[in-house]
Amino acid sequence: AQTVTQSQPEMSVQEAETVTLSCTYDTSESDYYLFWYKQPPSRQMILVIRQEAYKQQNATENRFSVNFQKAAKSFSLKISDSQLGDAAMYFCAYRSVGGSQGNLIFGKGTKLSVKP
Amino acid sequence: ETGVTQTPRHLVMGMTNKKSLKCEQHLGHNAMYWYKQSAKKPLELMFVYNFKEQTENNSVPSRFSPECPNSSHLFLHLHTLQPEDSALYLCASSSTQGSNEKLFFGSGTQLSVL
Numbered sequence: 001a002q003t004v005t006q007s008q009p010e011m012s013v014q015e016a017e018t019v020t021l022s023c024t025y026d027t028s029e030s031d032y033y034l035f036w037y038k039q040p041p042s043r044q045m046i047l048v049i050r051q052e053a054y055k056q057q058n059a060t061e062n063r064f065s066v067n068f069q070k071a072a073k074s075f076s077l078k079i080s081d082s083q084l085g086d087a088a089m090y091f092c093a094y095r096s097v098g099g100s101q102g103n104l105i106f107g108k109g110t111k112l113s114v115k116p
Numbered sequence: 117e118t119g120v121t122q123t124p125r126h127l128v129m130g131m132t133n134k135k136s137l138k139c140e141q142h143l144g145h146n147a148m149y150w151y152k153q154s155a156k157k158p159l160e161l162m163f164v165y166n167f168k169e170q171t172e173n174n175s176v177p178s179r180f181s182p183e184c185p186n187s188s189h190l191f192l193h194l195h196t197l198q199p200e201d202s203a204l205y206l207c208a209s210s211s212t213q214g215s216n217e218k219l220f221f222g223s224g225t226q227l228s229v230l
Contacts, residue, residue, distance in 0.1 A: 004158070042223055043204065043206075043223045043224045043226075044118055044221050044222065044223050044224075045159075045206065045208070045219070045221040046118070046221070047218055047219065050218075091158075091159065100147070100164050100166070100171065100172060100212075101147060101210045101212060101217045101219060102147065102149035102151075102161055102164055102172075102208060102210065102219060103161055103164070103172065104159075104161065104219075105158070106158040106159040106160075107158060108156065108157070108158050109158075
């Protein structure tokens with residue numbers, strides 16, 4: 001069975017600085033999807049970024065980028081120029097290619113605080 | 117606002133009560149999902165509905181009963197719950213047509229079982 005591990009329960013970053021959130025996963029599959037979701041105090045989970053395992057190029061979305069290391073089974077999220085609105089819980093998630101879109105395996109999350 | 121609305125936002129119930137959680141999406145999606153988010157545990161998928169048909173039930177106890185009358189509405193009927201069922205219940209929807217497979221989540225119902 002697949003597992004997702006986020007080893008940092010909490011992280012803190014100064015406004016305008018860069019922070020990296022870690023995620024590792026375990027799978028025997030060769031093709032899959034990886035996601036980072038953000039959950040602000042409003043509780044709505046919001047997709048931040050998505051990576052397809054067969055693509056070697058790291059995904060980017062504005063200030064958010066990932067470092068996808070397939071051999072190491074690592075999928076870290078880098079947030080550049082951190083803003084106060086980035087403060088939230090961040091969840092790493094895995095999905096098999098053949099599964100339903102909602103069949104995600106989530107990590108336990110990292111709480112990110114942004115200091116003004 | 118993601119287009120997925122959940123009510124109520126908060127719910128307190130006794131173990132002998134019967135209550136229902138409601139989810140509504142205005143995005144034209146065909147798939148809807150229920151998740152359970154417990155403190156200090158990863159988010160868990162409970163049920164999946166695709167075109168109103170239940171396609172997945174991840175070993176959820178029968179005291180949780182889902183209902184999907186149409187592609188826009190999803191309910192979770194609760195009865196004789198246990199204190200360990202206290203959690204945030206999140207609904208999500210998506211379109212399984214085409215290549216855009218983004219999930220849209222509601223704000224959840226925070227449930228407390230006394």
